[in-house]
Amino acid sequence: MTRPRIVAVDGPAGSGKSSICATVCKDLGWSYVNTGALYRAIGLLAMDRDVSLVDGPHLKKILDEFSETVRWEHEKAKLYVGMDDFTPRLNSVEAGNSASFVAKMPMVRDALMPLQRKLSLSAPRGAIVDGRDIGTVIFPDADIKIFMTASLEQRARRRLKQLETSGTSTDLSHDDIMRAIALRDDQDSQRDSAPMRKADDAIVFDTSDMDIDQAIASLKDLIRSKGLA
Numbered sequence: 001m002t003r004p005r006i007v008a009v010d011g012p013a014g015s016g017k018s019s020i021c022a023t024v025c026k027d028l029g030w031s032y033v034n035t036g037a038l039y040r041a042i043g044l045l046a047m048d049r050d051v052s053l054v055d056g057p058h059l060k061k062i063l064d065e066f067s068e069t070v071r072w073e074h075e076k077a078k079l080y081v082g083m084d085d086f087t088p089r090l091n092s093v094e095a096g097n098s099a100s101f102v103a104k105m106p107m108v109r110d111a112l113m114p115l116q117r118k119l120s121l122s123a124p125r126g127a128i129v130d131g132r133d134i135g136t137v138i139f140p141d142a143d144i145k146i147f148m149t150a151s152l153e154q155r156a157r158r159r160l161k162q163l164e165t166s167g168t169s170t171d172l173s174h175d176d177i178m179r180a181i182a183l184r185d186d187q188d189s190q191r192d193s194a195p196m197r198k199a200d201d202a203i204v205f206d207t208s209d210m211d212i213d214q215a216i217a218s219l220k221d222l223i224r225s226k227g228l229a
Contacts (some may be wrong), residue, residue, distance in 0.1 A: 005126035008142035014155025031074035031123035035131035043098020
């Protein structure tokens, strides 16, 4: 059976990956896979079960269970672990902080790599897969590789708006968020396991000066120009 079209989207937090990719997929009738949600869900599971993120043996059990019970609903872009819908909690500060920690762990990345490919390749038509190492590690064979980015100030503004829109309670200021994103960028680019970087053949997609509608239209045009949709 022919595999679905795969568009790999890498890039730092706040560049617009999730909102842009999700809408483009909806418009094209494709599936959207947010791989960062998997790391956030692992962190939330550990927190729910009071398991330390440095407790290797117990974290391994969580990973094994997660790989067996996780379910991604392509049409609704929802993530379930067993019968529990984790989607409403994925944008919380706690989920983000734990994801930043576990994403640096080779054990976690090794366990989630085949799962990310499996979820993406189960898409009925095509899939846009976003994360920090999609074009370099997860899908080096993607049909298109995109590195989506934006200025640090713009990314912080978007992150603050995302928190406010989702109803997440936060006392963080714009400057607090900007410092946190800069730190996350440094951690992601310097980590030993699958560091964030632009694939050599990736197309740079800078959303700094685009509003959401412009970015969505531009990405759809790019995909169509390659004959994928």
